[in-house]
Amino acid sequence: MEEKLLALIAEVCDSDDIYDLRDVDLFAEGLLDSMGAIDLLIGIEEQFSVSIAPTEVAREEMNTVDAIIAQVGKRL
Amino acid sequence: MTFYTDPAFFILLAVSVIPAIILGLREKRIKAYGFAVSVFFILVLFSKDGWELAALLFYLLVSFTVTKWYLAQQKKKFSSAAAHVPAPSARPLFRFAYPIALFCVIAPLVIYKVSAVFDANLLGFLGISYITFKTVQVVIEIHDGLIEEMPPLDYLWFLIFFPTFTSGPILRSRSFQDDVASLIPRAEYCDLLLRGAYRFLIGAFYKIVCSSVFSIALWFIPKALGDTSPVMVVLGQVGSAWSYGLYLFFDFAGYSLMAMGVGAVFGIRVPRNFKAPFASLDIKDFWNRWHITLSFWLRDFIFMRLARFIRKEKLMTSRLATSCCAYVINMGIMGLWHGLTPSYIAYGLYHGLLLAGNEIFSKTAFYKRYKDKRVFKLVSWFVTINLVMFGFALFSGRVIPA
Numbered sequence: 329m330e331e332k333l334l335a336l337i338a339e340v341c342d343s344d345d346i347y348d349l350r351d352v353d354l355f356a357e358g359l360l361d362s363m364g365a366i367d368l369l370i371g372i373e374e375q376f377s378v379s380i381a382p383t384e385v386a387r388e389e390m391n392t393v394d395a396i397i398a399q400v401g402k403r404l
Numbered sequence: 405m406t407f408y409t410d411p412a413f414f415i416l417l418a419v420s421v422i423p424a425i426i427l428g429l430r431e432k433r434i435k436a437y438g439f440a441v442s443v444f445f446i447l448v449l450f451s452k453d454g455w456e457l458a459a460l461l462f463y464l465l466v467s468f469t470v471t472k473w474y475l476a477q478q479k480k481k482f483s484s485a486a487a488h489v490p491a492p493s494a495r496p497l498f499r500f501a502y503p504i505a506l507f508c509v510i511a512p513l514v515i516y517k518v519s520a521v522f523d524a525n526l527l528g529f530l531g532i533s534y535i536t537f538k539t540v541q542v543v544i545e546i547h548d549g550l551i552e553e554m555p556p557l558d559y560l561w562f563l564i565f566f567p568t569f570t571s572g573p574i575l576r577s578r579s580f581q582d583d584v585a586s587l588i589p590r591a592e593y594c595d596l597l598l599r600g601a602y603r604f605l606i607g608a609f610y611k612i613v614c615s616s617v618f619s620i621a622l623w624f625i626p627k628a629l630g631d632t633s634p635v636m637v638v639l640g641q642v643g644s645a646w647s648y649g650l651y652l653f654f655d656f657a658g659y660s661l662m663a664m665g666v667g668a669v670f671g672i673r674v675p676r677n678f679k680a681p682f683a684s685l686d687i688k689d690f691w692n693r694w695h696i697t698l699s700f701w702l703r704d705f706i707f708m709r710l711a712r713f714i715r716k717e718k719l720m721t722s723r724l725a726t727s728c729c730a731y732v733i734n735m736g737i738m739g740l741w742h743g744l745t746p747s748y749i750a751y752g753l754y755h756g757l758l759l760a761g762n763e764i765f766s767k768t769a770f771y772k773r774y775k776d777k778r779v780f781k782l783v784s785w786f787v788t789i790n791l792v793m794f795g796f797a798l799f800s801g802r803v804i805p806a
Binding site for chain 2: 362363364365366367369370381382383384
């Protein structure tokens with residue numbers, strides 16, 4: 329699941345840097361913005377059947393690659 | 405009685421916070437007392453207008469019934485999903501429960517805003533705009549499955565919580581409920597109280613001293629400069645517009661700070677509404693600093709959902725086009741929410757277009773190359789603050805005649 333999710337994040341962020349930046353705030357790095365976050369949530373829903381509502385998780389709890397993996401992992 | 409303005413309000417407030425502080429310091433629950441105080445203040449607020457009080461009671465009845473009904477519908481849905489039996493979705497009432505619930509809690513505001521266009525007041529009362537935000541978010545979060553329980557007293561207190569009743573900051577029900585449910589240890593309560601007192605004093609200074617100064621400057625500057633030459637007239641207008649913007653900030657930020665302070669006394673953490681908005685480097689930055697609880701509410705419940713819908717249904721292929729479109733609609737709704745006047749609608753669309761323009765600009769190579777340069781930041785700040793001030797002039801209704 330991790331490989332698939334990493335590929336999705338890389339696609340949404342349009343950057344392969346995310347493979348090395350596991351613990352970096354993607355919003356602060358400019359790799360992710362509101363629209364990117366929406367595409368990510370849609371992608372997660374389509375590929376993992378995990379639906380996360382926009383206000384379900386605070387941005388600070390889903391702003392790094394590891395945090396995203398943890399949030400999806402919790403719901404699988 | 406006007407909250408945070410009339411001397412009578414401050415006197416009643418000073419007396420009513422004492423028992424709350426005693427309860428807080430003794431680590432007792434403040435809920436029952438806090439609820440009673442809110443009821444009292446709401447009654448005083450509408451003491452001269454029985455119709456408005458009746459409209460409020462009607463609204464409370466509607467939102468209370470609808471929320472309870474919708475919560476029950478969702479419970480049925482989730483429990484049948486958990487038991488892997490098909491939900492009774494064949495019943496139309498069940499299938500359309502979400503739009504019905506949303507419609508019921510939004511309709512009174514729409515009826516009131518439309519009636520106001522014809523100088524009438526149907527179903528309106530002071531605070532209807534803000535209470536609508538609260539009920540709508542509750543309905544949406546019930547739909548998302550984030551709210552599964554709504555104790556009646558907590559919900560009612562959330563709706564009529566007097567420190568933020570008339571003009572925000574907009575509370576979120578789940579954080580409100582967390583605060584109500586937790587018994588705050590004495591040391592933490594003291595800390596909350598001291599920060600609250602500090603904010604209240606700053607807020608009072610903002611609202612009573614600073615905003616008054618700028619409300620005078622607003623008409624004084626054009627008068628003092630006179631109309632002897634066109635240069636003076638233009639300078640007078642610019643000075644007046646800037647004074648109006650600063651007046652709005654000190655009035656509203658002052659009010660919000662005081663509301664935070666009063667909320668703290670009752671053990672409720674009222675969210676921050678302003679974060680040095682005039683230091684914004686671009687328009688998006690501005691909306692992360694100005695009337696934050698409103699812009700974040702719109703972001704969470706309109707912008708994100710609208711953009712998600714557009715992307716999911718593949719109505720637009722480009723991410724940039726989607727966000728631009730969502731910005732304009734989002735801020736257009738913000739304008740409509742303020743009132744159905746040309747000035748407010750123009751204000752909303754103006755900011756929607758600015759945000760869309762900013763979004764496009766921030767994707768250019770030029771922006772990416774120079775964004776960290778000091779000169780770029782300075783120019784960007786200067787352009788932003790002037791665009792913001794012009795927005796306030798639109799908002800004031802003095803640019804577009806009614």
